[in-house]
Amino acid sequence: MRHGCFAGKTIGERLQIIRERTGKSRTVVAGLVGRSSDWLKQVEKGKIQTPRLPTLVKLAEALGVHDLAEITGSTAMPIDLSRRAGHPAVEALREAIEEMPLAVNDRQQPNVDALKHASANAWHLWHNSPTPRSSVGALLPAIIRDARRAARILDVEPRRSAYATLTSAYGLAHQVLAWVSDTPLLWLVADRAMNAAEHAGDPESLALGAWVLGNVWRASEREEDAYQLVTEAGTLLEPYLNNGDDTTRALWGALHLHGAITAARLGREGDALFALDQADKMPRKMPSGYVHSSTVFGAANADTTGVNVYTDLRKSAHTLDADIDALPSVHRRSRLWLDMARSYHQRKDRVATLQILQRATDTCEESMRHHPMARGIAGELVSNGGRNVQRDARVLAKRLGLTA
Known part of the structure; x- marks a missing residue:
């Protein structure tokens, strides 16, 4: 994706082309730089002033652009942007997922039951740890490698069981990598999960x-x-x-x-x-x-998913009775508090939005720091929250890793 296809394009048009080619939504990209999707739309359509250099750098990082000239069209001030992982757990997981060992040690037979137990424990940790990505990221690469090895050297039924465990491990890898890794890696994880599932049968x-x-x-x-x-x-x-x-x-x-x-x-x-x-x-x-x-x-998951559904249907009043604290997953509770904050945000109730987003962050700060919606709403509260909200919004934005 070099500069030839951008001839005569504005910075906003270039941003839109790159975003669409990388398969990222406006909500995701805008959230990663702490702004709203409407703001990014206005930038792409040239309806507001071009962002300043620091914001362009953040947009480039969010889009995986290594050379800022792809966005600006100017080579007068070349800026090289190295790929950065959104979380320290990403690179070890990337290595375990991408590596392709052709030879495996078949002298020691894998214990399929132990593998299944390890995967189940990792899922339990994901749902219960206050730092799910860090906690699970330390364990999951070894589980993936061991399950892949088992699937290579075991016969018939044990092999199918190993593939079933590998499906589960890739499913957890997707949860860890969501919002913190590049799109190609997420696609690879999803493909590997589906392939392992087909082998499990x-x-x-x-x-x-x-x-x-x-x-x-x-x-x-x-x-x-x-x-x-x-x-x-x-x-x-x-x-x-x-x-x-x-x-x-x-x-x-x-x-x-x-x-x-x-x-x-x-x-x-x-x-x-x-x-x-x-x-x-x-x-x-x-x-x-x-x-x-x-x-x-x-039961709790079925009851509370209405928060997501009614918020996306813009029927915010239906979300207010959900018992989010009944959910047996720290990560999931924080995500649903975020959706509750989004519900209040739709109604422009900025005080309630701030309070609920603070609760989502208190529930699982690591999850909120890496969710573009949380970052996007926090950024809007800093910019447009008004005198009664902005001070506390700046404190929250700092917790979420934004410059406020």
């Missing part, structure tokens, strides 16, 4: 692989493809709902919640509310208090 692994890939497609503005994928995956599980175990039912419910959120983003209210209603019924068919280890599907 069981409906639950295929459903989990679809859940992971659907998340990546939805984040890449392929909402329609994501909706179709998780709908088909749910259909795949339906013959096993009565005679299968709770894992099957939980994955079916999680896929419907995924579909509800995705349909809401597409503006398809009927499909979104139907999927939400279907998911809400499933916990009644499961033991009281059951929570799926990966997707955290259960």
